[in-house]
Amino acid sequence: MKIALVLGTRPEIIKLAPIINKLGKKNSDVIFTGQHYDYEMSLQFFNQLKIRKPDHSLQISRSEPAIQIGEMLTKLPAIFNQIKPDTVLVQGDTNTVLAASMAALKCGIPISHVEAGLRSFDWRMPEEHNRIITDHISELLFAPTLVSKKNLLSEKVHGKIFVTGNTVIDAINIFADMSAQKAKLEIDFTDFVLLTLHRAENVDDKKTLTSIINAVIESGQNFVFPLHPRTKQKLKLYGLYEKFVKSKNIKLIKPVGYFEMLELMKRCLFIVTDSGGIQEESTSPKINKKVVVVRKSTDRPEAVKAGFSRITGLSYSKILTAIKEAARNPTLPRKTSPYGKGNTSEQIIKLIHKNI
Numbered sequence: 001m002k003i004a005l006v007l008g009t010r011p012e013i014i015k016l017a018p019i020i021n022k023l024g025k026k027n028s029d030v031i032f033t034g035q036h037y038d039y040e041m042s043l044q045f046f047n048q049l050k051i052r053k054p055d056h057s058l059q060i061s062r063s064e065p066a067i068q069i070g071e072m073l074t075k076l077p078a079i080f081n082q083i084k085p086d087t088v089l090v091q092g093d094t095n096t097v098l099a100a101s102m103a104a105l106k107c108g109i110p111i112s113h114v115e116a117g118l119r120s121f122d123w124r125m126p127e128e129h130n131r132i133i134t135d136h137i138s139e140l141l142f143a144p145t146l147v148s149k150k151n152l153l154s155e156k157v158h159g160k161i162f163v164t165g166n167t168v169i170d171a172i173n174i175f176a177d178m179s180a181q182k183a184k185l186e187i188d189f190t191d192f193v194l195l196t197l198h199r200a201e202n203v204d205d206k207k208t209l210t211s212i213i214n215a216v217i218e219s220g221q222n223f224v225f226p227l228h229p230r231t232k233q234k235l236k237l238y239g240l241y242e243k244f245v246k247s248k249n250i251k252l253i254k255p256v257g258y259f260e261m262l263e264l265m266k267r268c269l270f271i272v273t274d275s276g277g278i279q280e281e282s283t284s285p286k287i288n289k290k291v292v293v294v295r296k297s298t299d300r301p302e303a304v305k306a307g308f309s310r311i312t313g314l315s316y317s318k319i320l321t322a323i324k325e326a327a328r329n330p331t332l333p334r335k336t337s338p339y340g341k342g343n344t345s346e347q348i349i350k351l352i353h354k355n356i
């Protein structure tokens with residue numbers, strides 16, 4: 001059995017680390033598309049999470065998504081033809097996932113989709129396009145929860161569906177206990193809120209980005225903000241970067257490694273984010289944090305139902321109110337995660353061996 005794993009962005013590296021590290025080099029090939037290319041967004045995670053160097057790396061241009069997808073689609077078949085995998089495994093909903101699954105489909109290789117069935121029902125999101133297409137052309141669909149299985153059933157996908165939990169909980173279980181020793185952090189704030197933003201529909205829109213930034217600054221809370229490169233570009237483009245740099249309650253830092261991120265999540269009062277993965281991670285008993293989700297919708301309704309996340313919408317006043325409310329009462333009782341116990345990667349490997 002040979003599994004070709006295709007990955008290209010920060011969350012794919014983190015969420016596939018537990019699977020790649022369980023599969024030997026003999027049984028798998030790791031193909032990195034280079035969608036994320038800065039050290040802080042890519043190689044840093046291979047190094048920290050002790051993932052072997054990719055067996056194949058694509059050279060793609062730093063251009064717009066359609067061109068990048070086209071380049072991946074053009075380059076992947078030669079690699080697939082060389083390694084002749086029994087399945088191509090992809091994780092999540094990025095442009096890498098879309099390109100790799102379309103390439104696999106046209107090369108006649110069954111697709112295994114990890115984190116299948118998430119839906120925000122928000123067609124503004126490129127991730128919604130990518131995951132719907134990938135789910136419909138996959139043979140094996142690893143849905144994290146019953147909610148995602150239900151989404152897949154209602155769309156009548158043709159592949160086999162398995163509810164497995166999310167590999168992000170495996171990653172936390174593996175890495176969270178070593179993060180205190182390994183993290184290199186210089187944070188002088190004591191009581192701080194962790195902030196991350198990068199969703200295209202948030203940060204590419206000047207009005208929305210301005211509302212979020214103003215609410216964050218006005219809340220008066222101390223924020224630590226590891227800045228995604230997309231967001232940095234947009235803050236500069238819209239003339240908001242200097243305002244942020246000058247505000248005393250925001251500590252802007254580069255995107256951090258996984259150990260640093262785990263420590264920030266553990267030590268913060270609560271989290272303000274539009275990230276998908278962070279909504280899941282906050283539910284791990286090792287993190288257990290409230291999350292103010294600055295979005296109109298979520299593809300992680302399980303975290304809302306379980307009482308971890310609250311969706312604010314995108315108006316300045318609603319975001320500000322939600323931050324103030326979380327600050328007044330940041331603590332959460334200990335709960336179990338709706339995303340599994342941390343044995344998802346093991347289950348997925350077994351299910352692939354049984355069903356391919």
Ligand code: UD1
Pocket residue numbers: 009010011035036037038039041042063065093094095096126127198200229230233276
């Ligand atoms: C992508 C995924 C998103 C995921 C996120 C994780 C898609 C459609 N989106 O969004 O689902 O949540 O990754 O972080 O695939 N850039 C750099 N350096 C890098 C990477 C990106 O400067 O290492 C800049 C480039 O200008 C690039 C822009 O960020 O054009 C956006 O990058 P891209 O990979 O297209 O999308 P993300 O916003 O990172």
Ligand code: UDP
Pocket residue numbers: 010011014196198226227254255256257258261262274275276277278281
């Ligand atoms: N993350 C990280 N460093 C950062 C920001 C995020 O290690 O500076 C981790 C985070 O803990 C999670 C993943 O990256 O595991 C989420 O990535 P992101 O928010 O970029 O993408 P999404 O999950 O929204 O697709």
